[in-house]
Amino acid sequence: MTGKLVVNLHKLARFTNLALPFLAGLFFLAGLRISFYFHFLTVSFLFLNFLNAFYLFGQRGHSLLRNFGILGQGRYILESIGPELRQYLYLNDTEERPFNRNERSEVYRKAQNINSASSFGSQKDFDATEVKVRHAMFPIRKSQLKPSDVTFGEERGCPNAYTMKRPFIISAMSFGSLGESAVRCFARGAKQAGILMNTGEGGYPKYHLEEGCDLIFQMGTAKFGVRHPDGSLDDDKLKALAAKDSIKMIEIKFSQGAKPGKGGLLPKEKITDEIAALRGVTKGEDVISPPSHRECTDLESAVRFIRHVQRISELPVGIKMAMGNAVEFHGLVDEMKRQDVFPDWITIDGSEGGTGAAPKAFMDRVGLPLFPALKRADDILTEHEVRNRLKIIASGKLVGPGRQMIAFCLGADAIASARGHMLAIGCIQAMQCGNNTCPIGITTHDPDLQRGLEVDLKAQRIANYVQNLEHDLEELLCATGCRSVQELSFEHLYVPKDSTLNTFIGSSH
Amino acid sequence: MKTRISPILSWIAQIIAVIIMGQTLFFKFSGAPESVDLFTEIGMEPEGRILIGILELIACILLLIPSSITYGAMLGSGLMAGAIIGHFTTLGWEGDRLELGILAIVTLAACSLVLFIRRYTIPFLGSALQDSPSEP
Ligand SMILES: Cc1cc2nc3c(=O)[nH]c(=O)nc-3n(C[C@H](O)[C@H](O)[C@H](O)COP(=O)(O)O)c2cc1C
Numbered sequence: 001m002t003g004k005l006v007v008n009l010h011k012l013a014r015f016t017n018l019a020l021p022f023l024a025g026l027f028f029l030a031g032l033r034i035s036f037y038f039h040f041l042t043v044s045f046l047f048l049n050f051l052n053a054f055y056l057f058g059q060r061g062h063s064l065l066r067n068f069g070i071l072g073q074g075r076y077i078l079e080s081i082g083p084e085l086r087q088y089l090y091l092n093d094t095e096e097r098p099f100n101r102n103e104r105s106e107v108y109r110k111a112q113n114i115n116s117a118s119s120f121g122s123q124k125d126f127d128a129t130e131v132k133v134r135h136a137m138f139p140i141r142k143s144q145l146k147p148s149d150v151t152f153g154e155e156r157g158c159p160n161a162y163t164m165k166r167p168f169i170i171s172a173m174s175f176g177s178l179g180e181s182a183v184r185c186f187a188r189g190a191k192q193a194g195i196l197m198n199t200g201e202g203g204y205p206k207y208h209l210e211e212g213c214d215l216i217f218q219m220g221t222a223k224f225g226v227r228h229p230d231g232s233l234d235d236d237k238l239k240a241l242a243a244k245d246s247i248k249m250i251e252i253k254f255s256q257g258a259k260p261g262k263g264g265l266l267p268k269e270k271i272t273d274e275i276a277a278l279r280g281v282t283k284g285e286d287v288i289s290p291p292s293h294r295e296c297t298d299l300e301s302a303v304r305f306i307r308h309v310q311r312i313s314e315l316p317v318g319i320k321m322a323m324g325n326a327v328e329f330h331g332l333v334d335e336m337k338r339q340d341v342f343p344d345w346i347t348i349d350g351s352e353g354g355t356g357a358a359p360k361a362f363m364d365r366v367g368l369p370l371f372p373a374l375k376r377a378d379d380i381l382t383e384h385e386v387r388n389r390l391k392i393i394a395s396g397k398l399v400g401p402g403r404q405m406i407a408f409c410l411g412a413d414a415i416a417s418a419r420g421h422m423l424a425i426g427c428i429q430a431m432q433c434g435n436n437t438c439p440i441g442i443t444t445h446d447p448d449l450q451r452g453l454e455v456d457l458k459a460q461r462i463a464n465y466v467q468n469l470e471h472d473l474e475e476l477l478c479a480t481g482c483r484s485v486q487e488l489s490f491e492h493l494y495v496p497k498d499s500t501l502n503t504f505i506g507s508s509h
Numbered sequence: 510m511k512t513r514i515s516p517i518l519s520w521i522a523q524i525i526a527v528i529i530m531g532q533t534l535f536f537k538f539s540g541a542p543e544s545v546d547l548f549t550e551i552g553m554e555p556e557g558r559i560l561i562g563i564l565e566l567i568a569c570i571l572l573l574i575p576s577s578i579t580y581g582a583m584l585g586s587g588l589m590a591g592a593i594i595g596h597f598t599t600l601g602w603e604g605d606r607l608e609l610g611i612l613a614i615v616t617l618a619a620c621s622l623v624l625f626i627r628r629y630t631i632p633f634l635g636s637a638l639q640d641s642p643s644e645p
Contacts, residue, residue: 043590
C-alpha cells in the first residue's frame with residue numbers, strides 16, 4: 001500500500017468529534033478577547049455540537065450517524081443528490097436509464113422544432129446488439145408513399161370504425177397519475193396534432209372531454225368511471241360514455257408492461273377530492289386495482305367479455321396486454337377463432353414500459369420486452385391465419401423514429417408512447433411520478449408545481465413532436481423502398497447475433 | 510406529538526418570541542440610548558446593532574409564516590443564545606440588564622419549545638428522529 005493516500009474515515013470522524021467542542025471553545029474565547037462578532041461562530045458551533053451529540057448518543061435508527069456523528073451526514077447528503085450529480089456530471093450521453101441523454105435530446109429537439117441532424121458519427125455500439133433497418137438500393141420518393149391511414153374495426157364491419165391519419169397515439173396515462181394541466185397539455189396537443197389520446201384508467205375523462213380530442217377510453221381492471229360499486233361493469237354507464245362524440249374507441253386493459261400481473265396503483269399522496277370523486281374511491285389510502293377483471297377468469301370468459309363490450313359500446317374495442325407466456329397467447333387466439341370474436345386491436349406493451357407507480361420487482365423482472373413480445377404476437381396471429389382480423393399497437397420506449405421503425409418491421413400498425421410525450425412537454429426524468437413532487441408539474445396535483453406547464457405552449461410541443469416523428473418515419477420508409485408501414489417486415493431488419501431478436505431469424509415466413 | 514394541543518402551544522410560544530424580539534427592534538433601529546450603550550459595551554456599535562436588528566426582524570417574520578416556522582425558531586434561538594453569552598461575559602445582570610437577560614432567556618425557551626414540538630421538520634435532525642428510518 002505504499003504511496004497510496006488512504007483516508008481513514010473512522011479516525012477523521014473521531015477527530016471531527018473532538019474538534020467540534022474545541023472549536024466552539026476557541027470561538028468563545030475569541031468572542032471574549034477579540035470581538036463579540038466571534039460569538040456568531042460560537043453559537044453556530046454550539047448548535048453543531050448539539051446535533052453531533054444527538055447523532056452519536058440520542059438516536060438509534062441510523063447506525064452510520066451513531067458511529068460517525070455529523071461526518072456521516074455528509075454521506076446521506078451526497079447520496080441524496082447522487083442521481084442529480086450523476087445525471088449532470090458523470091454519466092455520458094448513452095449511459096442513463098431509462099432514457100439516455102441522446103434519446104431525450106432527440107425528443108426535446110423534435111418537440112421544439114429544432115433540426116435534429118447530428119454530425120460526425122453515431123455513438124451506438126455497432127457490432128454487438130444494435131438492430132438495424134435495411135435500406136433499399138433505390139429509395140423511393142415521398143410522393144410515392146401511400147397515406148398512413150389505419151382503420152380500427154373495419155375487419156368486422158363495425159359501424160363506428162375509426163380511421164386515424166397518423167400512426168401515433170398518446171399512450172394510457174390516467175388523470176390521477178397526471179395532474180390536470182398535464183392532461184390538458186396532452187389532450188390539446190393531441191387535438192392539434194390530429195392524433196388519438198388514451199385516457200388511461202383514471203375514471204370519467206372530465207378534462208379530456210373538455211379539450212375535445214379524439215379519445216380511447218381505457219377500462220382498467222377496477223373499471224373506474226364505468227363500474228358498479230362492487231367493481232363489475234355498469235353497462236349503462238359504458239353506453240353513455242361511448243355515445244360521447246370524442247370517445248372513438250374502448251381499450252380493455254388486461255395488463256401493462258411495467259407491472260404485468262398487477263393492477264393499477266395510485267399512491268395516496270396523489271388522491272385529491274376530485275380524483276376520489278371521478279374514480280369513486282375514498283381518500284387517504286392507496287388505490288390498488290385488482291390484478292384482473294372480475295368478468296374474465298379464463299380464456300372463454302375473457303373473449304366473451306370482449307364481445308360484450310363491443311356490443312354495448314358499438315365502438316372499436318381493443319385489449320392491452322404485456323406478453324408473458326406465448327402458449328397462453330396461442331390459447332387466446334384459438335379461443336378467439338372458436339368464438340369468432342376478435343378484439344379490433346391488441347396493444348402489446350413491452351416490459352420496459354413506464355408507469356406512475358409500480359413495485360420495483362415487477363418493473364425490473366416481470367414480462368417480455370417489447371421487441372420479442374411483438375414479434376411473437378405477430379408470428380402467432382399469422383400462424384393462425386388471423387393476422388388480418390385485427391391491428392397491433394406497440395408501446396414500450398418507442399420515443400424516437402429509430403425504435404419505432406423497428407416496431408413497424410416487427411408487425412406494429414401503430415405506435416403508442418407515454419413517456420415520449422412526457423419528454424416532449426419537458427419531462428426531465430426526475431423519476432418522481434409516484435410522489436406528487438414532479439418538478440416539471442406533469443405527474444403532480446400541486447398547483448405550485450403545475451404552474452410550470454404552460455398548456456398552449458406545451459400543446460404545440462406535442463404537435464411539433466408528432467409532426468417531426470411523422471417526417472422521420474416517412475423518410476425512413478422511403479429509404480427502405482416501402483410505400484407504407486404495412487409493407488415492412490422482419491426481412492427489413494438486420495439482426496446481429498447477440499440481439500434478443502436473433503432467435504426469430506428464419507423462424508417464420 | 511399527534512395531540513391537538515401541541516400546535517396551539519407552538520403558536521403561543523411563537524407569538525411570545527415574536528413580541529419580545531419585535532418590541533426591542535424599535536429601540537435598536539431608532540438608536541435608543543440604552544441600546545447604543547449596550548452595543549458599545551460589547552464593541553458592536555453601530556453595525557452590530559443594525560445587523561442583529563435585521564436578523565431578529567427576519568426571525569420574527571419566519572416565525573409567523575407557517576412553512577418557515579422551524580427556521581425562524583432556529584435563527585431566534587441562535588440570536589438569543591448569543592445575547593445570553595453577552596450577559597454572562599460582558600453585560601452582566603444589574604438593573605435593567607436583568608430584565609433584558611431574562612427576556613432573552615424566555616425567548617430562547619420559547620424558540621426551543623417550538624423546535625421541540627416541530628422537531629421532525631428540523632433539517633438534518635428530523636429524518637434521524639423518525640422511528641422507521643428510510644435508510645439503513
Ligand atoms: C405516468 C404514467 C402513467 C401511466 N398510466 C397508465 C394507465 O393508467 N394505464 C395503462 O394501461 N398504462 C399506463 N401507463 C403505461 C403507458 O401507457 C405505456 O404503456 C408505457 O409507459 C410504455 O410506453 P412508453 O415507454 O412510451 O412510456 C402509464 C405510464 C406512465 C409513465
